[in-house]
Amino acid sequence: MKLWIAFWNILVKDMRTYYLKPPNISWGLIFPLAWTSMFFIKSGSGLESILTMLPGVVAVSILFGTTSLLAVTVTFEKKNRSFERLLLAPIPLEVLMLAKTSGAILFGVANAFVPVIMALFLADLSQVVWSAFVPAVFMIAVASTFLGLFIAVAVSEVFEAQTFSNFFRFPMIFLCGLFFPIEKLPVLLKPLSYVLPLTYGADVLHGAVHGGHAMPFSLDLSLLGAFCVGLFAMSLWNIKRKWIL
Amino acid sequence: MTDAIGVEGMRKCFAEVEAVSGISFSVRQGELFGFLGPNGAGKTTTINMLTGLARPNTGSIRIGGIDCTHRPRAAQHLIGVVPDESNLYPELTGFENLCFCAALHGLGKVERQGRARELLDNFGLAQALNRKFGGYSKGMKRKLTIAAGIIHKPEILFLDEPTTGIDVASARQLRQLIADLHRGGTTIFLTTHYIEEAERLCDRIAFIVSGRIVRIDTVEHLIQPIQEKHVVQITCANTLSDIEGNLSESFPELECKTIGQRVIRVEADEPVRVGPLVRFLEDHGVEVSEARRMRPSLEDIFVRITGIEADAMRKEKEKAGSGQ
Ligand SMILES: Nc1ncnc2c1ncn2[C@@H]1O[C@H](COP(=O)(O)OP(=O)(O)OP(=O)(O)O)[C@@H](O)[C@H]1O
Ligand SMILES: [Mg+2]
Numbered sequence: 001m002k003l004w005i006a007f008w009n010i011l012v013k014d015m016r017t018y019y020l021k022p023p024n025i026s027w028g029l030i031f032p033l034a035w036t037s038m039f040f041i042k043s044g045s046g047l048e049s050i051l052t053m054l055p056g057v058v059a060v061s062i063l064f065g066t067t068s069l070l071a072v073t074v075t076f077e078k079k080n081r082s083f084e085r086l087l088l089a090p091i092p093l094e095v096l097m098l099a100k101t102s103g104a105i106l107f108g109v110a111n112a113f114v115p116v117i118m119a120l121f122l123a124d125l126s127q128v129v130w131s132a133f134v135p136a137v138f139m140i141a142v143a144s145t146f147l148g149l150f151i152a153v154a155v156s157e158v159f160e161a162q163t164f165s166n167f168f169r170f171p172m173i174f175l176c177g178l179f180f181p182i183e184k185l186p187v188l189l190k191p192l193s194y195v196l197p198l199t200y201g202a203d204v205l206h207g208a209v210h211g212g213h214a215m216p217f218s219l220d221l222s223l224l225g226a227f228c229v230g231l232f233a234m235s236l237w238n239i240k241r242k243w244i245l
Numbered sequence: 246m247t248d249a250i251g252v253e254g255m256r257k258c259f260a261e262v263e264a265v266s267g268i269s270f271s272v273r274q275g276e277l278f279g280f281l282g283p284n285g286a287g288k289t290t291t292i293n294m295l296t297g298l299a300r301p302n303t304g305s306i307r308i309g310g311i312d313c314t315h316r317p318r319a320a321q322h323l324i325g326v327v328p329d330e331s332n333l334y335p336e337l338t339g340f341e342n343l344c345f346c347a348a349l350h351g352l353g354k355v356e357r358q359g360r361a362r363e364l365l366d367n368f369g370l371a372q373a374l375n376r377k378f379g380g381y382s383k384g385m386k387r388k389l390t391i392a393a394g395i396i397h398k399p400e401i402l403f404l405d406e407p408t409t410g411i412d413v414a415s416a417r418q419l420r421q422l423i424a425d426l427h428r429g430g431t432t433i434f435l436t437t438h439y440i441e442e443a444e445r446l447c448d449r450i451a452f453i454v455s456g457r458i459v460r461i462d463t464v465e466h467l468i469q470p471i472q473e474k475h476v477v478q479i480t481c482a483n484t485l486s487d488i489e490g491n492l493s494e495s496f497p498e499l500e501c502k503t504i505g506q507r508v509i510r511v512e513a514d515e516p517v518r519v520g521p522l523v524r525f526l527e528d529h530g531v532e533v534s535e536a537r538r539m540r541p542s543l544e545d546i547f548v549r550i551t552g553i554e555a556d557a558m559r560k561e562k563e564k565a566g567s568g569q
Contacts, residue, residue, distance in 0.1 A: 002351025009348035017336050081332040084298060085393075089349035090322035244300055244317055 006091050010099035014073050019107050033114060035060050050123040055205030056178030057115040058137065059198055063144045063169055065111035069104045070148030071161035078243065079158065087243070093236055101145045108141030125209075132217050133208035139224045140201035146231035147197065153238045177202050182214070197227035247310040249274045249401050249432035250295060255304035257290050257456075264290040266456040267304065272434060272449075277427045279447035280436040281547065287456040288436040289329055292403050295434070296326045309401060322350075325399030329406050331386040335379030339370055339389050342378050343396055350397035357396070364392040367422070384411040391419065401432045408442060420446060444543040454551045467546050476539040477517045479509040482532040495525060 035057050077083040086096055119125060151165045174180065175189060176198035182190060193199045200220040207213025213220070250272040257265040265287040272278040280288050293299035295306060297317035306313045308320035333342045340361055347357030365371050368388040373381065378389065391407060407423065408416040423446060427433055437443050443450050444464055451461040460467070484506045492501040492509070499522075500512040509526075511517055519536045526533055 005351045005353065006349050009345060013334070013337070013345055017334065080335075081328070081330065082334055084328065084332055085346065086349070087298060087318070088296060088321060088324075088326050090318075090351075091349065093318070244298060 003091060003095055006089060007095055007099040010086070010096070011103050014100065014103040015106075018069065018072050019103055031061065031064060031111075033118070035115070050119055051125075051127075051210045053179070054115060054119050054123075055202055055209050056173075058112045058205060059140055059176070059178050059202050060173060061111040061115055062108040062137065062140050063172065063198065066104045066108035066141055066145040067148035067151070067165045067169060068162070069107060070101070070145065070152040071158050071165070073100055073104065074149060074152040075155060075158050075161045079156065083243075093239065097149065097232070097236060097239070101149055104145040104148065105138075105141045108145060109137055112137045112141065127210070129208040132204055135221060136201055136204035136208060136217075136224075139221055139228070140198065140205075142228045143197040143201065143224055143231065146228050146235065149235045150231050150238070153235045153242070172196055172198050175199070177206070197224055197231075200224045200227075247274070248272060248307070249276065249309060250278075250434060251305075251307040252295070253305045255291070255294060255301045255306060257287075257294060257299065257301050264456055265294070265301075268453070268456070268458045269304075270451055270458060270461055272432060274432055275427075275430050276448050277423070277433045277435065277446055279443040279450040280434065280453055281438065281440065281443045281450055282436075282453035283438060283551075285455075286453045288453060289405055290456075291453075292326070292328075292405050292434070292436060296324060296403055297321060323400045325394040325397065325402045327391050327394035327402070327404045327407055329409070331390040333378050333386070333390060333393060336377060338375050338377055339365060339381070339385075340374045342389060343393055346393040347396045352397060360396050364396060368392050369418075384415050387411050388415065388419070391422075395426065395431075399431070401434070402426065404433060404435045406436055406438065408437070408439065440542070440544045440547055450543075452547060452550055460550050464543060468541065468543060471512075471541040471545055471549075473514070474541050475513050475516050476541055476545065477511045477519060477522075478537050478539050479511065479522065479526070479533055480535040480537075481507045481509070481526070482534040483507075483530075485509065485531060488526070488529060488531060491529060492522075492525070496522070 074083070077086075086100075089096070091099075116125075147168065148165060151168070152161050155161050155164055171192075172178075175185065175193045176182075176196050177193065178198070182193045182199065185193065200215070200223045203213045203215055204217050204220045204224075207217060248271040250270075252271065253269050254267045255265060255269070256263070256267045268287075268291070270278075280291065282288055290299065294301050294317075295308065295313075297313065297320070300317055301314075304314075306317075309323040311320040311323070313319050334345070337345065343361035343364060344357045347360055352360065362371075362374075365374050368391070370385060370388060370392075373385060378386065381389065387407070387410060391404070394404070395402060404423070408419055411419070420442065423433065423435070427446070435443070435447065447464060449461060449463050450467065452459045485503055488509070489501055489503050492499070498513060498515070499517065502510045502512075504510055511522065517538075523533050523536060
């Protein structure tokens with residue numbers, strides 16, 4: 001009960017102070033909107049292409065929405081020392097970090113549905129397998145949040161967190177099969193795709209939206225789950241090692 | 246009864262700096278224990294290790310009977326911490342900050358709001374309840390940080406220089422509050438560089454210099470050896486040069502020491518006769534502007550044991566404080 005009170009209040013405080021601020025809300029909306037419009041317009045091949053673009057746009061929206069926020073909720077708070085307050089509270093580190101990240105996960109999921117809602121007006125989404133799409137969105141949000149956490153913990157300045165996460169984010173747009181199938185990548189780059197979590201999430205999204213997926217959903221989601229666990233564990237290890245000096 | 250804090254051979258290095266060099270001490274339950282030392286002595290580093298924000302390189306730590314040596318955060322439910330710098334959330338109001346800190350310790354909504362109001366009242370911050378913490382003055386920030394450290398009524402409270410950077414009236418109010426908490430049974434570990442503060446508040450004091458504890462004792466025991474001494478402090482208008490030796494030769498019964506460039510401290514077992522001293526000085530071209538009998542204080546002991554001038558320590562600190 002006590003833990004739950006702490007967990008809930010950390011989450012609510014982060015949501016109120018960081019996520020639900022007008023700049024963040026508008027950023028959270030505008031960014032996916034911009035991506036969506038850009039790709040839909042650029043593809044130029046008519047409205048049918050919306051279904052092939054949608055998975056990529058959804059994944060990008062989640063990736064950018066979540067990773068940007070961790071730089072604030074974690075790196076910034078560490079820098080101005082308010083994070084020490086959390087470390088001084090009687091909360092296991094795992095619970096503490098889940099509380100710090102669950103807001104970003106929710107934010108990521110919300111971001112994912114901006115392009116979906118837009119697409120609803122432009123295309124026929126009746127074929128979409130929602131029972132695979134929704135879990136995939138959630139798992140991508142968790143994995144990108146934990147990737148953001150991993151980066152946020154590894155650096156000490158907010159700008160470093162932003163730079164470092166771009167180092168991951170932009171290559172992932174091209175390497176994870178969001179807009180171009182992985183088979184079309186140069187042979188040398190292919191192995192890279194399979195060590196990036198987004199590859200598996202994007203595969204499920206493609207499968208759920210237009211049926212073109214390379215691996216069974218259950219395998220994709222399990223691998224994504226394994227990435228989540230791994231990234232979270234590494235982040236905790238880093239916190240213990242670097243922040244509890 | 247187990248000790249509230251037990252430390253054995255605790256050592257901490259940062260790269261090439263040895264911040265704390267193998268210190269051992271214990272704090273009894275309900276005791277107000279003072280940690281007194283100059284800048285960079287290792288006070289904050291010690292608090293960080295005791296509160297789970299840092300790991301010692303060697304040594305052991307027990308807090309409230311719990312072995313925290315390998316699990317630095319194991320005793321978090323017993324402790325409250327007031328860090329040397331305010332670290333609350335600038336974008337939350339004073340009231341929200343306190344409620345949030347209470348929630349971190351699992352207090353229910355009604356209880357935490359009640360405690361927050363009570364503390365804001367006690368600290369004279371009721372007017373600023375709904376103002377953002379970021380807009381508070383330095384003293385207000387300090388007070389709210391202290392309130393945040395005690396909102397969950399911890400058994401053991403760590404205070405890192407609580408009265409640095411706040412006005413005299415507030416400092417006095419704070420000392421009163423610390424004394425009240427102590428009376429109420431809270432164990433308090435207080436670091437400070439204000440010797441009078443330590444003398445007035447603490448049951449026992451440890452002097453720490455360059456990461457080493459040079460002395461731990463009760464205030465009475467510390468003061469005792471000089472209680473019977475007679476001390477006179479002479480302030481001069483012009484700069485002294487090499488007068489110490491001359492004085493000792495002419496007045497062998499007195500122990501004379503120059504402090505800084507214009508002050509001479511004279512100690513003796515018998516009452517000091519000021520007249521001959523002043524005459525001697527003026528004959529040697531020293532213009533005396535003041536001669537004062539002093540009550541021996543903890544400050545004298547501190548100077549004696551550590552060789553550090555208390556005034557210098559205070560000034561240095563204030564400079565550092567105003568520079569922030
Ligand atoms: N994170 C750190 N990295 C490197 N050196 C450190 C670190 N923290 C403390 N030190 C060094 O350890 C020594 C003790 O510092 P500490 O902050 O404990 O002193 P202090 O007694 O609290 O001083 P002050 O009165 O100025 O607050 C100093 O030499 C300081 O430079
Ligand atoms: Mg300090």
